[in-house]
Amino acid sequence: MIVSLNPHREPDASSVIGEYDYDHPVFGAGAAEAQARLPALQGLRRTWYCGAWTRYGFHEDGLASAVDVAQRFGISAPWVAAGAGTSLKKAA
Numbered sequence: 003m004i005v006s007l008n009p010h011r012e013p014d015a016s017s018v019i020g021e022y023d024y025d026h027p028v029f030g031a032g033a034a035e036a037q038a039r040l041p042a043l044q045g046l047r048r049t050w051y052c053g054a055w056t057r058y059g060f061h062e063d064g065l066a067s068a069v070d071v072a073q074r075f076g077i078s079a080p081w082v083a084a085g086a087g088t089s090l091k092k093a094a
């Protein structure tokens with residue numbers, strides 16, 4: 003399956019499975035409050051959270067947040083220097 007975003011040339015209509023309108027995520031005060039609470043929630047009831055929403059909402063934020071959680075399980079991404087800290091504060 004191929005996702006076409008703002009194509010210069012429309013794909014053949016017979017090949018289109020679906021069309022959807024998206025808006026770029028917008029972070030408001032509620033998001034900032036949720037992000038501030040996240041460090042205290044990580045790991046509670048064996049539940050860990052990651053996703054672009056934990057930071058600024060971009061692709062790299064989703065990846066970085068997953069790396070943060072993986073490090074807490076003792077798994078380091080091969081491109082992360084050994085012993086490097088995570089960017090998330092540890093829960094008290």
Ligand SMILES: Cc1cc2nc3c(=O)[nH]c(=O)nc-3n(C[C@H](O)[C@H](O)[C@H](O)COP(=O)(O)OP(=O)(O)OC[C@H]3O[C@@H](n4cnc5c(N)ncnc54)[C@H](O)[C@@H]3O)c2cc1C
Pocket residue numbers: 024025026027052053054055059060061062064
């Ligand atoms: C129009 C648009 C343009 C963008 N452009 C850029 C860009 O140019 N550059 C950039 O870096 N980022 C861009 N982004 C942001 C980028 O898409 C996100 O950073 C990225 O997709 C987020 O990845 P994620 O895995 O955190 O979340 P998502 O990709 O949203 O994945 C979350 C998944 O969880 C699933 N889910 C949700 N609730 C539940 C539930 N209760 N149970 C089970 N599953 C659930 C959803 O179905 C989804 O599959 C754009 C976003 C949009 C909408």
